[in-house]
Amino acid sequence: MRKLITILSLFIFAASITSCTFQPALDEHGNVSIKPQGQVMRSHGISEFKKIKQRLQISHDPKYTRPIARVAKRLKKVINMPEAEWEFVVFKDASPNAFALPGGKVGINTGLFAIADTDALLAAVLGHEISHATAAHAYQRMLHATATLLGGALLYHALEQNDIDQPEQKLAAYMLVTYLLETLPLSRKQEYESDRIGTIYMAQAGYDPRQSIELWRRLSHHHDTTQKPEFLRTHPEDKKRIHSLRAFMPIAMKHYRAGKNAE
Numbered sequence: 001m002r003k004l005i006t007i008l009s010l011f012i013f014a015a016s017i018t019s020c021t022f023q024p025a026l027d028e029h030g031n032v033s034i035k036p037q038g039q040v041m042r043s044h045g046i047s048e049f050k051k052i053k054q055r056l057q058i059s060h061d062p063k064y065t066r067p068i069a070r071v072a073k074r075l076k077k078v079i080n081m082p083e084a085e086w087e088f089v090v091f092k093d094a095s096p097n098a099f100a101l102p103g104g105k106v107g108i109n110t111g112l113f114a115i116a117d118t119d120a121l122l123a124a125v126l127g128h129e130i131s132h133a134t135a136a137h138a139y140q141r142m143l144h145a146t147a148t149l150l151g152g153a154l155l156y157h158a159l160e161q162n163d164i165d166q167p168e169q170k171l172a173a174y175m176l177v178t179y180l181l182e183t184l185p186l187s188r189k190q191e192y193e194s195d196r197i198g199t200i201y202m203a204q205a206g207y208d209p210r211q212s213i214e215l216w217r218r219l220s221h222h223h224d225t226t227q228k229p230e231f232l233r234t235h236p237e238d239k240k241r242i243h244s245l246r247a248f249m250p251i252a253m254k255h256y257r258a259g260k261n262a263e
Contacts, residue, residue, distance in 0.1 A: 022189050025135035030200050030251040034080055035136035037102050045102030045133070046085060052107060057092040059110055064090045068108060071122045071205075078204040079130060088126075096222055100129035102138060115218045120202070120211040127198030127205075128212075135197060137190040144186055148178050180232075187234040195241055196248045203256035210249060216242050 025033050059065070072088045084104030093109035096116075100106045106129060108122075116122045132138070155174055159167035195216075199209035220238035230237050236244075 022140060022186055023136075024193065025131075026193055026197050026200070028251075030196075030248075030255055032131075032134070032197055032200055034134050035139070037133075037136045037139045041136070041139050041142075042083065042103040045105055045138075049087065049089075049101050049103070049105035049107070052091075053089060059090040059092045061090070061110075064108075064110055064113055067113075067119055067122055068126075071119050071126055071207075072106075074205040074207075075123065075126055075130065075201055079134060079201055081134060096219065098125050098129050100126075100133045102133050102136075104133070106130060115222065116215060118211070120207040121215050121218075123202040123205060123207040124198060124209075124212040124215040127201035128194050129198075131194040131197035131201065132190065135190070135193060137194070140190070141186065144183065148175070148183070151178070184232065184234060188230075188236050191235050192241070192244055195245055196252070199245065199248065199252035200255055203252050204259055206256075206259055209252035209256055212252075213242055213245050213249070216245065 023035065025035050027033075068088050068090060072086070076086055081104055086104040086106075088106045088108065090108050090110060094111040095109055096112045096114065098106070098108045098112055106126060108125070112125060116125050152171055152174060156167055156171045159170055164170065195212065199212045202212065203209040216238055220242075230240070
C-alpha cells in the first residue's frame, strides 16, 4: 500500500510540474506583455526561417507583397519587440496559412490571400501569428516538453526502485495522460490567447478588430468539418474560436476606439 501511495504521489507530481508552463501575456483589460524568449529561441527562429526560405519558393508579386508591407508597417509600430529582426516573406503555397517564428520572422502563403483579401483581414492574420512570438508560446512549449521528460524520468526511476512490474507501461500511461490533459490543452490555450492578442494588435494599429471574427468565419469554410474531436487537437474548433472572440470583442473595441480618438 505504501508503494502504491508513493507511486501515485510521484505520478501526480510528475503531471503537475507540466501544468505551470502557461504564463498569460494578456490581462483582463487587454494589456499585452511581451514575454522574454532568450537569445537561443531568437537565434533558432532566425535560423529556421533562413532554411524555410531556401526550401520554399518566394513570391515577389506586388499584389501580395504590397498589402503585406502596408499592414506590417502599421503593426510594427504598435508591437514592442525591440530585438526583433523583422522580416515578412510571401511564399508560393496554395494552402491558406501563415506563421511567425521568434526573432520577428513571419511567413505568409499566397493561398491565404483568397481568404484575407483586405488589409484588415491580413492584420488579423499577422496579429495572431506574431502574438505567438511575443507571448513566447514556443518557449512555453519547450519548457513543457522539458518538464514532461523530467517528470517521466522521475516516475520511471521510482517505479524501478519500488520493483513495480512493467514500468514501461506505467510510463507510457503517464506520457499519454500528460499529452491529453496538459500538452494539447496548452496548445489550445495558446491559440485562444493569440486570437485575443491579435485583435489588440490590429485594433491599436487602426484596424477594426471585428474583422478577426470574419476571418475565422471564412477559414471555417476551408477546414475539414470531419476532423478529430477537439480534445485530440492542437487547435480549438473554429466555432469556439469565434465565440471566444465575440466575448472578448468589447475589450478589443475599447483599444480600437482609443486609437481612433487619439488620431
